[in-house]
Amino acid sequence: MSFITERISRRRDLQGLLFVSPFLVGFVLFFAGPMGFAAVISLFDWPVLSTPTFVGTDNFTRMLSDDLFWKSLGITTLYTVISVPLGMAAGLGLAILLNQKIRGLALFRTLYYIPAVVTGVSLAVLWWMMYNTEYGIINGFLKLVGLPAVPWLTHTAWVLPALIIMSLWQVGAGIVIYLAGLQGIPTELYDAASIDGANGPAKFRHITIPMLSPVLLFSFVLGVIGSFQSFTNALVMTNGGPSQASLFFVLYIYRNAWNYNQMGYAAALSWALFVVILIFVIIIFRATSSRVFYSGSSVKGGI
Amino acid sequence: MRQTSRAGLRLLVLLPGLLTAACGATTGSAAPSTGTAPSAAATSSSGPAPSDSGSAPSAAGVTTIKVVDWVPENISSWANRWYKPFEEANPDIKIVHEQISQNYIETVLTRLTGANDIDLIFAAPDNVGSFLRAGAALDLTPLIEKDKDKIQLSDFPKWTLDDYTTVRYPELKTGPGQYGLPVVEFVWEMWENTDMLKAAGYTTPQRGWTWDDFASMSKKLTDASKKQYGYHNANWLLPLWTWLWQNNGKVLSDDGKQLTFASPEGIEAFQFLQDLQIKDKAFLPIDQTLPGAPNAIGFDTGNAAMITRGNWNLDLSRDWKFKWDLSYPPTGKTEATLGEELGLMINKNSSKQDAAWRVVSWVTSPEGQRALASNDVVPNTKVMAETGLAAAPDNVRNLVVPLSADTMVQSFPQWFRPKFTANDLADRLLVLWTGEAKVSELLPKVQDEFNKALAQPLP
Numbered sequence: 001m002s003f004i005t006e007r008i009s010r011r012r013d014l015q016g017l018l019f020v021s022p023f024l025v026g027f028v029l030f031f032a033g034p035m036g037f038a039a040v041i042s043l044f045d046w047p048v049l050s051t052p053t054f055v056g057t058d059n060f061t062r063m064l065s066d067d068l069f070w071k072s073l074g075i076t077t078l079y080t081v082i083s084v085p086l087g088m089a090a091g092l093g094l095a096i097l098l099n100q101k102i103r104g105l106a107l108f109r110t111l112y113y114i115p116a117v118v119t120g121v122s123l124a125v126l127w128w129m130m131y132n133t134e135y136g137i138i139n140g141f142l143k144l145v146g147l148p149a150v151p152w153l154t155h156t157a158w159v160l161p162a163l164i165i166m167s168l169w170q171v172g173a174g175i176v177i178y179l180a181g182l183q184g185i186p187t188e189l190y191d192a193a194s195i196d197g198a199n200g201p202a203k204f205r206h207i208t209i210p211m212l213s214p215v216l217l218f219s220f221v222l223g224v225i226g227s228f229q230s231f232t233n234a235l236v237m238t239n240g241g242p243s244q245a246s247l248f249f250v251l252y253i254y255r256n257a258w259n260y261n262q263m264g265y266a267a268a269l270s271w272a273l274f275v276v277i278l279i280f281v282i283i284i285f286r287a288t289s290s291r292v293f294y295s296g297s298s299v300k301g302g303i
Numbered sequence: 304m305r306q307t308s309r310a311g312l313r314l315l316v317l318l319p320g321l322l323t324a325a326c327g328a329t330t331g332s333a334a335p336s337t338g339t340a341p342s343a344a345a346t347s348s349s350g351p352a353p354s355d356s357g358s359a360p361s362a363a364g365v366t367t368i369k370v371v372d373w374v375p376e377n378i379s380s381w382a383n384r385w386y387k388p389f390e391e392a393n394p395d396i397k398i399v400h401e402q403i404s405q406n407y408i409e410t411v412l413t414r415l416t417g418a419n420d421i422d423l424i425f426a427a428p429d430n431v432g433s434f435l436r437a438g439a440a441l442d443l444t445p446l447i448e449k450d451k452d453k454i455q456l457s458d459f460p461k462w463t464l465d466d467y468t469t470v471r472y473p474e475l476k477t478g479p480g481q482y483g484l485p486v487v488e489f490v491w492e493m494w495e496n497t498d499m500l501k502a503a504g505y506t507t508p509q510r511g512w513t514w515d516d517f518a519s520m521s522k523k524l525t526d527a528s529k530k531q532y533g534y535h536n537a538n539w540l541l542p543l544w545t546w547l548w549q550n551n552g553k554v555l556s557d558d559g560k561q562l563t564f565a566s567p568e569g570i571e572a573f574q575f576l577q578d579l580q581i582k583d584k585a586f587l588p589i590d591q592t593l594p595g596a597p598n599a600i601g602f603d604t605g606n607a608a609m610i611t612r613g614n615w616n617l618d619l620s621r622d623w624k625f626k627w628d629l630s631y632p633p634t635g636k637t638e639a640t641l642g643e644e645l646g647l648m649i650n651k652n653s654s655k656q657d658a659a660w661r662v663v664s665w666v667t668s669p670e671g672q673r674a675l676a677s678n679d680v681v682p683n684t685k686v687m688a689e690t691g692l693a694a695a696p697d698n699v700r701n702l703v704v705p706l707s708a709d710t711m712v713q714s715f716p717q718w719f720r721p722k723f724t725a726n727d728l729a730d731r732l733l734v735l736w737t738g739e740a741k742v743s744e745l746l747p748k749v750q751d752e753f754n755k756a757l758a759q760p761l762p
Contacts, residue, residue, distance in 0.1 A: 048412050049651070050438030050476075068722055129597045133590045135530075154589055154737045236595070242733040243740075258409035260721030261437045 035274075042268035047261040059268035069269070071244060072252040073276065079160060079248070080227035080280075083167045088219055091174030096208075098175065099182045109179070116172035120232035127166045128153070128237045153238055156245035163233055163246060174219055181215035182208070213292040220288075221281055228277050249273055366658040367397045370647075371414075372425035373407035374615075388674045389665055396658050405595075408433045415439055415650060422653040423662060426483055427645050428466045429541075429726075432719035435469065435477045440648040442480030446660050453668050458685035459485055462714035463644040471559070471717045474761040483648035484667045487675060488687075489613035490707045491545060491641040493632050498625045499524055499531065499608040510631040514549070514575060517609075517633040521585040524608040530600055533585040535607035536576065537592035538733050540725050541641055542611035544716060545632055546572045548639030554716035561757060562718070565750035572635070573735065573742045581738040589736035613643065614703045617695065628698055631706065642712035723756040 017024075042059055044052035063069045098109050115123065130137050131152035139149040152162040189207045198206070209216075231250040234240055240247035240255070253273070257266035386398040401421075403410045408430050414421050415437075426434055434440050447454060456464060467483035469475055495507055503524050508516065521533025536542075544554050544564075552568035555561070563569070580586040587607045591599045600606035605625045610616075611632065620627055632640045647666070649659045665671045672686040677694055687707055692700045706712065718725075731749045734740040 048416055048437040048439075125597045132596075132598075134588045135598075151590075151737045151739075153593070154733060155739050156734060157739075239594070239730070241730040242737070243731050254409075256721070258406070258412060259433070259724065259726070261412070261433060262721055 038267040038270050041264050042271055044264040046263040048257075048263050052264065055264065059265045060272070062265065063268065063272060068244070068247065068252055069272075072247045072249045075160065075245070075247055076228055076230065076249040079164060079167075079230060080224055083164045084220065084223040084227050086164065087168055087171050087174065087223060088216065090168050091171040091219070092178050092212075092216075094171065095175045095178030095182060096204075099179060109175075112175055113172040115169050116176075121236055123166075123169065124233045124236035127169070127233075131162055131237075154242055156243050159238055159242065159246045163230075163237075166233060167227075167230075174223075177215055177219055178212070181212045185211040210293045213288075214294055217284070217288055217292050221284055224280050224284065225277055228273065228280070364395055365397050366395060366655055367399055368422045368655060368658055368662055369399050369401060369420055370423040370425065370662075371401050371403050371407075371411060371421050372645075373403050374425075375402070375404065375619075385666060385671065385674045389662065389671065392670075393661060393665065396661060398662065412437055412439065415652065419650070419652055421650055422655050422659045424648045424650060425486075425645055426467070426648050428471075428643055428715035428717055431466055431483065431646075431648075432472050432475070432717060432724075434648060435472060435475055435482055436719060438477060439651060440467075440482040441651045441653075441656060442478070442482055443484065443649065443660070443663070444481050446664070447481060447484075450664050454484075454664055455669070455685075456484075458669070458672070459667075460488070460642075462642070463488060463646075466644065466715065466717070467646055467648070472719045475719065476761075483646040484663055485644035485646040486666050488642060488644045488707060489615055490703060490712055491542065491611055491613045491632065491643075492616075492629045492702060492706065494602065494610050494612055494616050494627060494629045496602065496605060496608045496625050497628045498605075501626075503608075507628040508630045508633070510634075512630070512633050514633055514635050518575070518579060518583075518585075521579055521609070522583050525583075525585045527584065530606050532587040532607045533609060534579070534587070535592065535602040535610040536580060536586040536589070536736065537601075538589060538729055538736055539592075540729050540732075541643070541715070543573075543576070543732075544713075545611055545640050546576060546635070548641075548713055549632065549635030549637060550575075551636045555718065559718070561754050562750050565746035568636075570742055570746055573746060577735050577738075577742050580736050586736075589733065613641070614699065617699050629702055631702065638709075638711040639713055640706070640711055641715065642707070643715045718757060720753075720756045720759075720761065723753050728753065 041052065043054060043056060045055045045058075046052035094112060098105065098112065102108075118126075131139075133139060133149050133151045133154065136152070138152070143149060150158055152158050185208065189211070190203055193203050193207055229250055230248050231254065234246045234248045234251050235254070238246045240251050249269075250273070253266050253269045256262045256269060386400065390397060411421060411424055412433075424434065424439070426440075447456065463485035464481065465471060466485070468481055469477055469479055493508070497507060500506065500520075503520075505520060505524075508520075517534075524533040525531060547554060547564055547569050550568045550572040552566050552572055553563045556563050576586075580589070587601055590596065591601055591606075593599075602608075602610035603619060603623065605623070616629075631638070647663045649656055649663060653659055666675070669686060673690060676686055676690040676692060687704060691704050695703070728749065731752075732745070735742060735745060
């Protein structure tokens with residue numbers, strides 16, 4: 001009997017493996033494999049087409065004295081620290097508005113989501129046109145209200161704010177997640193709070209935020225990971241300039257690999273980015289472990 | 304159920320193999336190219352290709368050579384124009400041209416690393432260093448020696464040859480050699496929109512016109528309300544260097560190891576340009592000139608009256624909707640302009656190196672150079688002197704022919720340091736044209752930063 005049970009169990013295991021095999025194969029071939037390869041070549045000086053030379057951990061120690069490593073890491077971190085909370089706040093605010101019973105709700109939801117499906121380069125070109133100092137629509141509006149034109153993409157002080165503002169354009173994807181979370185909050189909680197005399201802000205603080213906290217955490221973590229990997233907008237619109245003021249970390253990796261022919265160093269930088277993101281994610285989970293409420297579990301958040 | 308499980312198990316085992324095979328098949332079909340067109344591959348693998356017997360070869364005997372460049376189609380059409388006479392003279396070779404308009408160096412290197420489907424690489428002085436550093440180019444020295452009766456390198460100015468050697472990049476680990484050959488020469492002139500000049504009461508400037516003339520013309524030709532500007536400054540180092548030289552400045556020290564553009568002459572030249580850009584607003588706004596800027600206006604769209612460009616501009620002129628002319632660059636403390644060239648490198652790992660060399664040796668031979676000249680393209684100096692660009696419009700011929708042999712022409716300043724390339728320098732200088740930085744402060748600071756890097760050994 002136990003033999004039969006064991007065979008059934010093994011068969012189920014195999015079936016399970018079969019079902020997950022597309023992911024496993026894809027993961028090994030396209031994620032784990034390249035990551036492992038990057039780890040190996042990070043130990044070499046490899047100018048792409050020439051024979052790689054083993055340099056040990058030189059590529060990693062070199063980072064410490066590389067000004068652009070620190071500069072690009074600083075720019076990317078600043079971008080992340082500002083754009084992610086700002087994007088979450090904007091997304092949540094809009095999701096709350098779109099969660100109201102108003103006419104044309106489906107249209108509004110669609111409109112807000114559309115930018116999220118526009119491809120990166122198209123979006124970058126569109127914003128590039130809008131940010132034009134002389135003829136862009138944004139400065140046109142500023143001039144209408146009597147403000148001076150802003151050199152959005154050609155001034156070192158303005159280029160990062162410009163890219164942060166642009167990132168808000170893509171909050172649509174977050175809105176969908178927040179809306180799903182909001183609609184999952186039992187209305188009884190709000191009713192009970194109303195009976196107890198709670199006003200809108202109190203309900204938001206004591207019901208909406210705690211009930212949404214798993215969704216917010218998920219969004220926050222993905223947002224941080226995505227922000228650290230920002231690349232397209234800077235590559236297309238500014239190419240890291242002016243004066244390296246928008247040199248994002250991934251753009252710096254890209255330049256090392258393809259502009260400077262330092263594939264080994266680029267691989268080492270990629271692993272450094274992985275570690276940086278990992279540290280941030282661990283900090284986020286640790287910092288929020290007692291603040292995330294999982295309604296289906298008796299245990300509060302954390303990993 | 305049991306059968307399903309077994310089938311599933313087999314599939315599980317087979318799936319990685321299938322995927323790997325699929326990836327391998329892709330690589331395999333592209334990498335070990337036999338130097339023949341796809342239709343000929345089967346023939347080649349099953350035995351020797353049929354003999355040509357002196358007649359036009361069959362498709363199976365035709366070797367396809369892939370040539371890549373980055374220049375827009377309306378300019379690169381010059382290159383296509385000599386393919387036909389080459390193919391007529393060499394019917395067993397077919398040239399396939401591909402334009403890679405974005406991220407040229409990166410894309411070519413990726414393709415060489417992966418598919419390895421490129422045989423000939425067009426390269427200009429500003430990207431030769433990257434290809435040399437990557438070890439992408441074949442040393443042509445033995446091939447040149449073999450065909451020395453066919454190619455006369457002495458016909459080419461030495462500086463155009465040096466651009467494809469490690470003379471310019473002594474710090475590269477690449478060994479000494481001739482890693483490419485110049486195909487065409489370019490000299491830089493001032494191009495004018497004569498419709499605008501005429502409306503403002505000007506005629507085409509004559510040789511010896513001064514910076515003051517240029518400044519007053521730029522200001523008078525500017526009318527921002529009509530989106531019209533005097534000059535198209537693109538923060539492009541090549542035209543910028545012409546102003547530096549005209550003011551007796553130097554980009555590089557004599558030994559080529561240090562940058563010297565922040566000399567008093569350099570600062571004065573850049574200040575002259577910045578004043579016209581910022582104070583007088585007589586130059587096109589810099590936003591319009593950023594590479595790839597959408598809906599950008601400029602000289603080509605009839606929104607700027609003057610621009611400093613090479614004679615390849617003739618190909619762009621076919622799209623212009625205004626009358627145009629060209630002149631010698633303005634004279635500062637001296638006369639000076641830029642000369643550069645576009646050359647061909649052979650992919651070091653190409654399986655069709657013999658055929659690729661036949662293309663290169665033909666187009667750089669007197670025969671090939673004459674074919675270029677008959678298509679408005681400036682060949683090497685000797686053929687230029689012989690043919691005189693007979694097919695070019697009068698105004699181009701009358702200026703480019705004498706200018707290309709003039710001593711005012713200076714070669715392309717080159718250096719190679721990761722993070723401190725010419726593109727990186729241009730990025731640092733961009734803030735000059737928004738007025739964010741002062742010339743007298745920025746130039747010395749950037750020069751110092753770059754020279755510190757140049758003093759270090761190449762990583």
